[in-house]
Amino acid sequence: MRNLPLVARIYVSTIIALGAGLLVWCFPRSFHQPTFFIVLLLLSSVTSVFKVKLPLARSGSTMSVSYAVDFASLLLLGPNETMLVAAASAWSQCTFRITERNATHRTLFSMACLVVTVQAAGWVYYALGAPVGSLPTWTGLARPLVGAATVYFLVNTATIATAIALSTRQSLFRIWNENFLWSAPSYFVGAAVASLAALVVNMSGHWLAPLAAAPLYLTYRTYKVYLGRIDDEQRHVREVSELHLATIEALALAIDAKDQTSTTHIRRVQLYAAELAKALGMADTDIQGVKTAALLHDIGKLAVPEHILSKPGPLTPEEFQKIRAHPKVGAEIIGAVPFPYPVAPLILCHHERWDGKGYPAGLKGEEIPLGARILSVVDYFDALMTERPYHKAMSEEAALALLQQEAGKGLDPVVVSTFVEMLPRLNEQAATLEEQLVRRLSLEESQQPGAGQPATGLTPEPSKQNVFEDIALAHREIYALYEIAQAMGTSLGVADTMAIIAAKLSNLVPFSCCALFLYDEETEILRCKFATGADSNLIQQVAVRSGEGLTGWVARNRRPLVNARPSADLEASGLTARATTLQSALVCPLVQSDRFIGAIAVYHTEAAFYRDDHRRLLDRVSEQAAAVISNSIMYEQTKEDSLTDPLTGLPNTRFLFMHLTRELARAERLKSEVSLMVMDLDNFKDINDNHGHHVGDRALCEVAKLLRTAIRPYDICVRYAGDEFILVLSGCGEEEAERKRQELQEQIEAVHFEARPGKPVRLGMSVGAAVFPQDGEVYEALLATADSRMYQNKAMRKRRVGGRGHDLDEAILYRLADLSEHEIQRAATGII
DSSP states (O other): OTTSOHHHHHHHHHHHHHHHHHHHHTOOSOOSSHHHHHHHHHHHHHHTTSEEEOTTOSSOOEEETHHHHHHHHHHHHOHHHHHHHHHHHHHHHHHSSOSSOOOHHHHHHHHHHHHHHHHHHHHHHHHTTOOTTSOOOHHHHHHHHHHHHHHHHHHHHHHHHHHHHHHHTOOHHHHHHHHTGGGHHHHHHHHHHHHHHHHHHHHHOSTTGGGGHHHHHHHHHHHHHHHHHHHHHHHHHHHHHHHHHHHHHHHHHHHHGGGTOOHHHHHHHHHHHHHHHHHTTOOHHHHHHHHHHHHHTTGGGGGSOHHHHTOSSOOOHHHHHHHHTHHHHHHHHHHTSOOSSOOHHHHHHTTOOTTSOOSSSOOOGGGSOHHHHHHHHHHHHHHHHSOBTTBOOOOHHHHHHHHHHHBTTTBOHHHHHHHHHHHHHHHHHHHHHHHHHHHHHHHHHHTSOOOOOOSSSOOOSSSOOOHHHHHHHHHHHHHHHHHHHHTTTOOOOHHHHHHHHHHHHTTTSOOSEEEEEEEETTTTEEEEEEEEETTHHHHTTOEEETTSHHHHHHHHHOOOEEEEOTHHHHHHTTOTTSOOOOOEEEEEEEEETTEEEEEEEEEESSTTOOOHHHHHHHHHHHHHHHHHHHHHHHHHHHHHHHTBOTTTOSBOHHHHHHHHHHHHHHHHHHTOOEEEEEEEETTHHHHHHHHOHHHHHHHHHHHHHHHHHHSOTTSEEEEEETTEEEEEEETOOHHHHHHHHHHHHHHHHTOOEEEETTEEEOOOEEEEEEEETTTOSSHHHHHHHHHHHHHHHHHHHHHHTTSOOOSSOHHHHHHHHTOOHHHHHHHHTTOO
């Protein structure tokens, strides 16, 4: 009973309690015909064994001919004694001739149902004019008999149908209509036979009563044959349907094999969708449609280019339009197949959203077919739980949180809540199904001769190598080569480029470690510039001369090496004291326009792991990667030149605005502060005029060197223009900025700088600071405020040294010195 939903448990317990209460309250004080009572009780128990299974019920319900005996007892003995007869027949029906033992609560529920039914029918029987304690005449019996039979049928079938509906979360009316309505004639035939037997017994004694068994047996045999034929037809339909479904599944697996979708994945999605459809009360044909659509819902992706489906980053509007077309394409493909149940509409609508923002038609709410809403929930949950090119697989808790977050937005909230409630049970069923599939595959594998391990690609599962894995391997090879080729010419650094190549390469050539070596033509040394995987920290220290070690041999001969000893490179690099777990290596040269630029090496912890097919694939990858890596080297050099001041080596103005934009956004998000300092070298014009520009350049480099060492690693110092520098200090408030200003000015003044030997020049720096967000929320306002304060500081410094500066007019200097903070703020916003 614990497996039943809460509402079903409450209902079953209520009926059992009601039946027990009626049994106690209406228990007969005495038995007027004890022998006849015992005969009817035994006869009812025996006839209850002659039962037929209701073929349309999913709950294993049965129907027996004991109903006629119970109804005869109601006419002859009254409802109080008959409820005991009916309870005994219910117990017998649930106990004997059963394939599986019934749970105690089911037996008690069946007995309680008949107790309630008999009392209800007896009350109506007497309420409609039947005399108590005797049988009426034929004319007087008609109305009470029909009324009692009708109530008996309605109460008995309604209580059972309600239990089934609550247990399976299906529609009560549909359960009753499909499973019980057709049995109504048997109740009225049974009531008529029971009344005839009761009248015969009442007029002629008990000896003619057995003649009533003939129509009862005839009714039983008729239903037995009829329901048997129905069962045979249903079994045949199921077999044909399963054959069709197996064919569809094979095609779906072949289509999805290029995405490395396993058999267990497909069946798990199908299981989730089918069980959810049952719980939501869909008809059997509709459930079959959902199961089929679960297999084929993405068949339209055949029309979507693979590079779009596997793209790890965001899609462009044009690419997204291609994706949006796949439900319509899939529906058109499946629409030509004459399925006996709806499939194409589910495929067409499985990307519609509950809020109407989906595609292709923008349907909203219950305008979307229920089967499509079910597929949307299952497909969304499965996508979150599965590794995809554009995201990592989530935990079940995180996936459920996102699923519930989308309820009422993109997904039907009722379907989501039902799925979340059912998920523990669904996971158990999926685990059982997966175990069965694994056992079947293991059995098939043991019955076939062993096939060699594939020469390329990682084997994702310890199952047999089948045709679907062959399709997936071929696709991985083509697509990995395509993606590497696609990366050619992109603006990526060497590390980013190699990270992409290594990620795609793992689908073709298995490795424990992957490394890139770049060749320096001036020194003839190959240095490791990138390594990932086992012992990558050790491999990154490798630097070998051309002709030495593995990579040196490849550099000199420009030919690949297969299954070489990785320790040879460590020995050539003088790293003999470090041990490595890597046992075999495959190294291929990188040649661009007949120029050797480096080598790609893959290592494995197994000895002699690599084969000639691996060499072929890595060689093809290296041919394309050479151009990609060459472009990345040029890109990094160009990027460094474009963001660096060539004189001081500090970042330039372009880098400043890129960095400052990010820092201000980060500070706004974290509610923190950022200080910006504008610094100007005092009397720099005098240095250039009196000693030459080359001395001025030396002074700038000296100041840049000091500033670079005086700030934290995550702060930046930029050469802004001429003799101006800018500092960006993250997480720095007003007081800390003031202390830093004074500290920097003292350090600059302490620098010993000589224009020429014996000719010292005193250096000084004027500094103005602005703090985000107090002094401005955009970098233009911060720069204006800091610049104003810098000139204010310069004026004050010039007055302290006796007005020796000539860079600005004295009147302007004194005016700047007298500016208030309010005026500085107004100047920063362009008012002054």
